[in-house]
Amino acid sequence: MVCVRVAVRVRPLNKREKDLSSKVIVHMEGKTTSIINVKDALTNSSEVKPKSFTYDFSYDSSNDEKPNFVSQDKVFTDLGHDVLEDAFEGYNACILAYGQTGSGKSYTMMGNAGDVGLIPRICEGLFSRITHLSQADHTSFHTAVSYLEIYKERVRDLLSEGRCLRVREHPVEGPYVEGLSTPQVHSYSDVEKLMEKGNGSRVTASTAMNDTSSRSHAIFTINFRQAQLDAEQPSETTSKVHLVDLVGSERADAARGGWMRLKEGASINKSLVVLGNVISALADMSMSGGSKMKKKGSFIPYRDSLLTWLLKDSLGGNSKTIMIATISPANVNYTETLSTLRYANRVKNIVNQPTVNEDGSVKIIRELREEIANLKALLEKGTRVSPVGPKQVVSVEEKLHRNEARVLQLTQEWTNKWRETQNILRSSLAAQERSQGRLRL
Ligand SMILES: Nc1ncnc2c1ncn2[C@@H]1O[C@H](COP(=O)(O)OP(=O)(O)O)[C@@H](O)[C@H]1O
Ligand SMILES: [Mg+2]
Numbered sequence: 001m002v003c004v005r006v007a008v009r010v011r012p013l014n015k016r017e018k019d020l021s022s023k024v025i026v027h028m029e030g031k032t033t034s035i036i037n038v039k040d041a042l043t044n045s046s047e048v049k050p051k052s053f054t055y056d057f058s059y060d061s062s063n064d065e066k067p068n069f070v071s072q073d074k075v076f077t078d079l080g081h082d083v084l085e086d087a088f089e090g091y092n093a094c095i096l097a098y099g100q101t102g103s104g105k106s107y108t109m110m111g112n113a114g115d116v117g118l119i120p121r122i123c124e125g126l127f128s129r130i131t132h133l134s135q136a137d138h139t140s141f142h143t144a145v146s147y148l149e150i151y152k153e154r155v156r157d158l159l160s161e162g163r164c165l166r167v168r169e170h171p172v173e174g175p176y177v178e179g180l181s182t183p184q185v186h187s188y189s190d191v192e193k194l195m196e197k198g199n200g201s202r203v204t205a206s207t208a209m210n211d212t213s214s215r216s217h218a219i220f221t222i223n224f225r226q227a228q229l230d231a232e233q234p235s236e237t238t239s240k241v242h243l244v245d246l247v248g249s250e251r252a253d254a255a256r257g258g259w260m261r262l263k264e265g266a267s268i269n270k271s272l273v274v275l276g277n278v279i280s281a282l283a284d285m286s287m288s289g290g291s292k293m294k295k296k297g298s299f300i301p302y303r304d305s306l307l308t309w310l311l312k313d314s315l316g317g318n319s320k321t322i323m324i325a326t327i328s329p330a331n332v333n334y335t336e337t338l339s340t341l342r343y344a345n346r347v348k349n350i351v352n353q354p355t356v357n358e359d360g361s362v363k364i365i366r367e368l369r370e371e372i373a374n375l376k377a378l379l380e381k382g383t384r385v386s387p388v389g390p391k392q393v394v395s396v397e398e399k400l401h402r403n404e405a406r407v408l409q410l411t412q413e414w415t416n417k418w419r420e421t422q423n424i425l426r427s428s429l430a431a432q433e434r435s436q437g438r439l440r441l
Contacts, residue, residue: 003286004321004350007057007079008033008341009070010329011104022330026337028058028068035338038331051338053345055325061104062329072111076121079322083241084125086320087224090237090356094244094314098343099326100336101248108324109220109245110199119220119243123191126222140418142225144182145191147198150271150306151216157181158198158218167306175309182223195220217271217307218245227359227418233369234414236359242314246307247272249343250336274305276343282316283349320354323347361414368407375400 010026010033027034027050034050057078059070079095086093095118097105111117123145130141147158148165156162159181168178185191203216220243227236249272281300300316302308313319325344327337358366375396382393 001351001353002320004315004323004347004352005056005079006344006348007059007075007322007324008053008055008344009059009075009104009108009324009326010062011107011326012062013330014102014328017328017330017332020330020332022332024062024329025331025334026062026327026329028060031055031058033058033327033341035334035341037334039334051341053341055344055348072108072115072117072121075108075324076118076125079324080118080122080125082320083122083322084129086354087126087222087239087241088129088226090226090239090358091354092240092242092313092319092357094242094311094319094321096244096246096311096314096321096323097326098246098249098323099340100250100328100333103248103328103333103340104326105245105248105324108326109243110195120192120195122241122243123195123222124188126224127188127191137228139226139228142184142227142421143186144184144223145194146177146180146182146221146223147194147218148177148180148221149202149216149218150310151203153270153306155180155306155310156201156203156216158201159183159194162201162203167309175312177310215247217247219243219310220245229415229418234359234362234365234411234418236362236414236418238357238359240313240319242311242319244311244314246275249340271305271307274301274308277301277304278308278315279343279347279350282351283346285316286349286351314352316350316352318355318357319352321350321352359414361410365407365410365414368403368410372400372403372407375403 008028010028013022013024023038025036025038027036032052032054034052036048036050059075060066060068061070063069064071083093083095095109097109099105107117109117109119111120126143130143133139134141149156149158149162155165155167155177157165157177157180165180166178167175169175183190183194185194198218198220202218222239222241222243224239224241225236227234278300285300302312302315308315314321323344325340325347327333327340379393379396379400382396
């Protein structure tokens with residue numbers, strides 16, 4: 001069991017805030033973020049106390065001249081490296097960016113040209129590690145990505161011109177998006193092209209806060225599989241990494257965009273309200289010491305919005321999850337910033353249950369091998385000190401042979417299956433290269 005980790009990041013004052021001669025009211029020291037209410041300060045200075053919150057990380061990105069300034073690279077080194085580590089160990093991982101419009105969610109997740117954020121850095125790191133590992137040992141890798149957005153409670157496939165798709169539920173695998181494009185990627189430049197395509201398909205609209213801010217949730221997912229046949233013992237793990245840029249957390253009335261926008265705001269905010277409800281329910285559950293655990297699933301309202309339904313594993317389930325709450329440093333955003341800090345404070349209490357996603361037959365092979373080792377030890381002991389009679393020796397031997405035959409068969413099946421996948425991969429890669437004119441035949 002691990003808690004969701006929470007980071008808070010404050011951006012520099014923007015032009016609008018500077019034009020309004022805004023005061024900086026957010027301060028960070030170590031893991032602590034403090035906020036003061038300038039209005040209080042003006043009316044009664046003696047009673048002003050900052051409100052302070054402690055998180056796993058408090059990132060001061062407000063001024064690059066400060067000694068404690070946190071760059072895009074530092075955020076990646078702290079959080080992105082862990083996500084890569086998790087993926088290579090076979091865990092699911094998730095990073096959610098939460099905060100009001102214009103606070104730096106997209107900057108943190110995607111970033112700007114020349115100053116890229118977590119998603120490009122994680123993808124680049126993934127491929128540099130794959131290259132390194134494939135040279136060092138005989139591990140094979142399979143990586144595919146998808147990119148979708150949820151806009152007005154509809155899923156749009158960003159890698160397929162924003163086509164609307166339906167969410168369905170698989171009896172074992174859980175919720176999934178039917179027909180979602182999940183192209184396989186062989187290099188970071190493959191991912192770059194897809195990101196560019198996807199970003200171009202996002203719904204954008206103007207709000208009072210940020211001219212080209214996105215009004216949808218965007219989920220970029222990496223599906224990562226690795227397999228290795230090491231000393232006859234196969235290993236195969238899969239990992240899903242969700243990188244999520246949530247819609248602005250401000251209430252509908254804060255984004256002054258007219259009646260159409262208000263109507264839109266109602267459905268945009270529905271998923272955020274549900275996300276809040278899910279987080280509250282999960283936080284309550286873990287704070288009650290797990291006494292409500294038995295009823296788990298029955299009262300967490302995952303199904304009330306597409307966002308929470310698709311991210312079910314990431315919130316309270318099988319995933320190592322991080323939330324980055326982004327905030328403005330300015331007094332004009334005091335109310336929104338305080339509400340983000342409180343929200344982030346609650347998220348710290350969510351407990352997840354990540355497990356290594358090991359292939360089913362690989363797991364059986366590993367367990368059988370353990371049993372074989374035990375049986376062998378038993379036999380050896382039996383022939384040495386003879387605590388077991390000859391009849392028992394025969395039955396143990398039979399069991400041993402049965403297990404060995406089963407291991408052999410399963411390993412063969414797994415190896416065939418894996419070779420077949422590799423062949424398909426190789427031929428599709430060759431076809432792709434041929435079509436791009438790279439391969440001369
Ligand atoms: N930490 C930061 N350092 C520098 N600029 C930032 C930072 N965070 C955000 N910005 C800038 O502020 C603006 C709004 O950020 P953006 O990420 O688009 O907000 P959001 O996605 O939360 O609506 C963008 O122009 C972005 O480049
Ligand atoms: Mg954005």
